[in-house]
Amino acid sequence: MKRLVESYSSLLKAVLFVLFGVVAVFIDVEQSPTHWTWPLFVFLAAGLVGLEIYHYRQDKASPLLKMRTNLLDVEGWEKSGSSDYYAANPEFTLSPIEDEVPHLDYRQEWTWGEIGYHSETGNDAYHVGAFKSGLLLKKIHIVIFDGGKKIAVAPDWVAIGRGRFYFYLKDSVDYAYQHYLTHERGKDHSCGIRRPDISGTFDIPVLKNLNELQRFADCCDEPATSPSTQEDEQAEVFYCLLEKYNNFRHRERT
Known part of the structure; x- marks a missing residue:
């Protein structure tokens, strides 16, 4: 309809x-x-x-908001070569961008538990451009991980204490594109990600809005500092923040 x-x-x-x-x-x-x-x-x-x-x-509505709305209509897109266009309004398109960023990050903490993390081939990252009438509205950071077996939109992150907290915003274009990727690939690779520290998996947290992020940061009561450069410490702090967020979300819902 x-x-x-x-x-x-x-x-x-x-x-x-x-x-x-x-x-x-x-x-x-x-x-x-x-x-x-x-x-x-x-x-x-x-x-x-x-x-x-x-x-x-x-x-x-702004063009960016329209793009988000269009992306949520995952079946409304058609392919044309390496690009996709929204059938109801072909002015909206998606295309890979070959920009001047030589090394986009694809080894962030959330990918470390996957078996293919240390693979020398397959892991990569690139930008997808969201366009309207040829005008770039948004660059979307895509990560190919687990030795090339999985693909997801790189989550946003904020520094909390000595670590990073990774998340998606539910009302963002990035998360809408993650929905689009899920439909295209048949599986949401932002969920069920392996953890290296214990047996088990986790999902990238999805926050309602920036207000929820601020409430969580306030709940942690840890001033932001430069994230640790030690890989083991980064991983430890990251999974600790995940546990804190799960507890925070449980308290908010009860």
Whole structure:
């Protein structure tokens, strides 16, 4: 339905206007409200108002917000060579970017537990560009890990204490693209990631918004410092922060 409205909203509006005008001819104020013309008249009027509200919101939405909305419609995209485009509005496209960043990070702490972490081949990172009419809206950092067997959007991170806390924001373009990747690959590789310290797995935390992030940081009560450069300490602090977040989330929900 969403794709139908986006693709044919102008046509729908024109049809509703015509039908509205036709029905209005048969309206008689002395007729009973149950006469077929009145319910149809009200229905068409509501449809026109609804389309006006939809167009108003679409016009007010930023291109980046529209891109996020389009990405959540995972089945609405088509491929064209190395690029993808949104079928309902082909101005929105996704393409790999060959930029000047020679070494994007693909060995962050959250990848360390995978068997293929130490593989000399397969692990990599690159940017996908989200475009509207050729204008770059957002660079999305993609990580290929576990020796090339898994792929995910690189999560954001903030420094808490001596470590990093990795997360996705639920209302971000990055997380919307993670949904898109999940649909494309058939599995969400940001979930069920192996841990090196104990047997088990973890999911990249998904936060509702920046307010939740701030509440969690306040709960940790650890001033941000430069993250440790020692790999063992980085891993220890990272998994400690994961446990703290799980406890924090449990308290927030109870």
